[in-house]
Amino acid sequence: MPAYAYFKKNLVPFSQANLSVMTHAFHYGTAVFEGIRGNWNKEEHQVYLFRVQEHYQRLLNNAKLLRFNVPYTAEELTRITIELAQKEDLKEDQYVRPIIYTASEALWVRLHQVEVEVAIFIIPWGPYLDPDKGARCCISSWRRPDDTQVPPGAKITGFYVNSALARTDAFHKGFDESIIETRDGFISEGSGENVFILRRNQLITPPVYDSILMGITRDCVIQIARNEMGLETVERHFRRGELLTADECFLTGTAAHLTSVVEVDNYRIGDGSVGKVTRQLQKLYFDAIYGRSPKYKHWCTPVRSGLGAEVKVNKGR
Ligand SMILES: Cc1ncc(COP(=O)(O)O)c(C=O)c1O
Numbered sequence: 066m067p068a069y070a071y072f073k074k075n076l077v078p079f080s081q082a083n084l085s086v087m088t089h090a091f092h093y094g095t096a097v098f099e100g101i102r103g104n105w106n107k108e109e110h111q112v113y114l115f116r117v118q119e120h121y122q123r124l125l126n127n128a129k130l131l132r133f134n135v136p137y138t139a140e141e142l143t144r145i146t147i148e149l150a151q152k153e154d155l156k157e158d159q160y161v162r163p164i165i166y167t168a169s170e171a172l173w174v175r176l177h178q179v180e181v182e183v184a185i186f187i188i189p190w191g192p193y194l195d196p197d198k199g200a201r202c203c204i205s206s207w208r209r210p211d212d213t214q215v216p217p218g219a220k221i222t223g224f225y226v227n228s229a230l231a232r233t234d235a236f237h238k239g240f241d242e243s244i245i246e247t248r249d250g251f252i253s254e255g256s257g258e259n260v261f262i263l264r265r266n267q268l269i270t271p272p273v274y275d276s277i278l279m280g281i282t283r284d285c286v287i288q289i290a291r292n293e294m295g296l297e298t299v300e301r302h303f304r305r306g307e308l309l310t311a312d313e314c315f316l317t318g319t320a321a322h323l324t325s326v327v328e329v330d331n332y333r334i335g336d337g338s339v340g341k342v343t344r345q346l347q348k349l350y351f352d353a354i355y356g357r358s359p360k361y362k363h364w365c366t367p368v369r370s371g372l373g374a375e376v377k378v379n380k381g382r
Pocket of ligand 1: 100
């Protein structure tokens with residue numbers, strides 16, 4: 066359990082961060098959330114929050130979509146998170162969970178005339194999938210709803226029922242993760258990750274209109290592949306056939322990092338082991354998120370003062 070939480074505009078002991086059973090968001094899934102990594106750099110004795118302001122900017126944009134009136138800027142939320150992380154003082158990889166939710170004790174389905182609150186807490190969290198071994202995936206029998214139903218990229222809690230169904234589908238079939246298709250049968254994304262395939266030395270990933278969340282990790286990988294390996298990413302539709310016959314495939318996400326997909330529905334991807342390009346990208350990506358890469362240091366916001374580190378909010382860009 067965390068020791069502290071940001072709750073109802075204050076940093077409080079975690080045991081005081083409790084909600085009523087009548088809380089509006091609990092009934093209707095009317096909340097938006099984020100997942101932000103704090104990565105522990107052992108050598109520097111430092112925690113680096115990764116692209117924290119961009120996560121908060123995305124959260125505020127998503128809150129706007131739900132017509133939430135949120136009296137915070139991304140910079141203010143970043144400062145609160147730094148303070149919370151300093152108080153928790155975890156010396157390991159960690160995960161920040163901010164959530165903006167309809168807090169009124171009222172039972173009408175609506176987004177107007179409801180109070181909105183922000184809560185943030187931090188937990189220790191290692192890898193979500195195994196980046197060394199790679200993941201065995203299935204194609205989910207559940208399809209991804211599209212933007213005409215609920216905006217799929219808005220990290221709305223209610224929408225995650227689709228991800229939960231898909232992930233549990235994978236579990237019951239003996240796989241690590243599900244890859245979900247759009248209603249038209251294009252590959253969309255994993256239950257909590259974006260998908261890339263490599264075909265003939267070109268990276269391909271589904272575009273925004275294939276019901277994906279525009280991942281921050283996805284963006285990092287596109288930039289790193291281009292800058293460090295001269296590898297361009299094409300954002301275009303692709304179907305299951307191209308996925309099953311790809312040279313390599315991997316998932317990206319704040320929780321999952323960059324994890325190879327070695328098998329889909331019992332088809333081996335490539336030779337069924339972690340691909341060469343995936344390995345190279347993994348190394349570059351891990352160097353970036355742990356603050357070991359000077360070129361990408363602007364993505365990392367230090368939490369701990371001392372040891373010469375100035376704690377300031379990096380805009381990320
Ligand atoms: C459905 C879904 N797709 C993709 C991602 C990856 O996004 P990011 O790299 O910003 O964590 C996430 C994780 O937040 C997700 O929940």
